Amino acid sequence: MLLPRAGRAAGRASPPLAALAQVLRLERSRRTGIVFPLQKLERYLAPGTDTARFRLFQPGLAALQRAEALFRSDRGHPIDYVSSAVRMDHAPPPALPEVCFIGRSNVGKSSLIRALFSLAPEVEVRVSKTPGHTKKMNFFKVGKYFTLVDMPGYGYRAPQDFVEMVEAYLQERRNLKRTFLLVDGVVGLQKTDNIAVEMLEEFGIPYVMVLTKIDRASRGVLLKNVLEIQEFVKENTQGCFPQLFLVSSVEFSGVHLLRCFVAHVTGNLPTVEAS
Numbered sequence: 001m002l003l004p005r006a007g008r009a010a011g012r013a014s015p016p017l018a019a020l021a022q023v024l025r026l027e028r029s030r031r032t033g034i035v036f037p038l039q040k041l042e043r044y045l046a047p048g049t050d051t052a053r054f055r056l057f058q059p060g061l062a063a064l065q066r067a068e069a070l071f072r073s074d075r076g077h078p079i080d081y082v083s084s085a086v087r088m089d090h091a092p093p094p095a096l097p098e099v100c101f102i103g104r105s106n107v108g109k110s111s112l113i114r115a116l117f118s119l120a121p122e123v124e125v126r127v128s129k130t131p132g133h134t135k136k137m138n139f140f141k142v143g144k145y146f147t148l149v150d151m152p153g154y155g156y157r158a159p160q161d162f163v164e165m166v167e168a169y170l171q172e173r174r175n176l177k178r179t180f181l182l183v184d185g186v187v188g189l190q191k192t193d194n195i196a197v198e199m200l201e202e203f204g205i206p207y208v209m210v211l212t213k214i215d216r217a218s219r220g221v222l223l224k225n226v227l228e229i230q231e232f233v234k235e236n237t238q239g240c241f242p243q244l245f246l247v248s249s250v251e252f253s254g255v256h257l258l259r260c261f262v263a264h265v266t267g268n269l270p271t272v273e274a275s
């Protein structure tokens with residue numbers, strides 16, 4: 001949800017590490033942990049573990065910078081909340097390539113979108129400790145390049161809300177380029193996540209899994225969840241991108257890489273080969 005323009009935190013400073021320039025000042029190991037958190041975990045895996053899937057999308061600095069520029073608003077490149085909808089006939093026209101964020105209530109969808117938009121601090125994305133906070137599909141527009149949708153979660157007051165609203169969206173939205181399915185990094189894949197996986201698989205929609213709140217998970221828990229999910233994706237899915245994305249919306253780990261992947265899947269990074 002967005003506050004009226006006058007109520008927004010005008011001139012609010014971006015948080016530390018929200019911009020690549022800040023990350024580049026860190027020493028190498030810390031920098032890798034922020035930009036490529038999955039690779040940082042590699043060194044703790046048993047020798048011989050197949051890590052080919054950890055590096056399928058591994059952009060260079062130029063691509064990361066290009067993506068960041070898309071997420072930085074200015075006068076000629078506004079980033080803004082467009083509207084909210086509970087029904088598809090209230091959704092904005094499907095004019096631009098679009099990505100959406102789905103996942104259990106409280107998994108961190110709105111927080112991640114807020115982190116992605118941290119270089120456009122005039123955009124207010126509401127987050128809450130209370131599960132089921134986001135009740136509508138919230139559409140955000142990134143200049144003339146793409147739209148991004150924050151979805152209500154499932155698991156709390158679901159399936160009604162989720163199935164009625166999100167299922168229709170996934171089925172009908174023809175400009176949808178990729179769905180980001182968020183999974184809690186502390187608790188890993190849950191039974192309720194199958195609601196989303198089954199839906200995406202049934203509709204043949206390309207999606208990618210994102211492990212959230214990695215700042216709260218111990219390394220052991222994180223490794224277990226990463227390996228379990230990668231195995232699940234390999235064995236049970238057709239439409240899921242094989243590389244898992246890890247993020248912390250608090251520490252900004254994985255946020256720069258995710259900006260780049262969003263830019264890529266919406267066709268805004270011509271230098272990176274399409275996957």
Ligand SMILES: Nc1nc2c(ncn2[C@@H]2O[C@H](COP(=O)(O)OP(=O)(O)OP(=O)(O)O)[C@@H](O)[C@H]2O)c(=O)[nH]1
Nearest residue numbers: 105106107108109110111127128132133134153249
């Ligand atoms: N430590 C930590 N907390 C997080 C992170 N992301 C989200 N949270 C917290 O998790 C809670 C839920 O975050 P939201 O972003 O509102 O979750 P949501 O998925 O949008 O939830 P619904 O709108 O209810 O579906 C909030 O208390 C956030 O502060 C993260 O990366 N790290």
Ligand SMILES: [Mg+2]
Nearest residue numbers: 109110133134
């Ligand atoms: Mg939310």
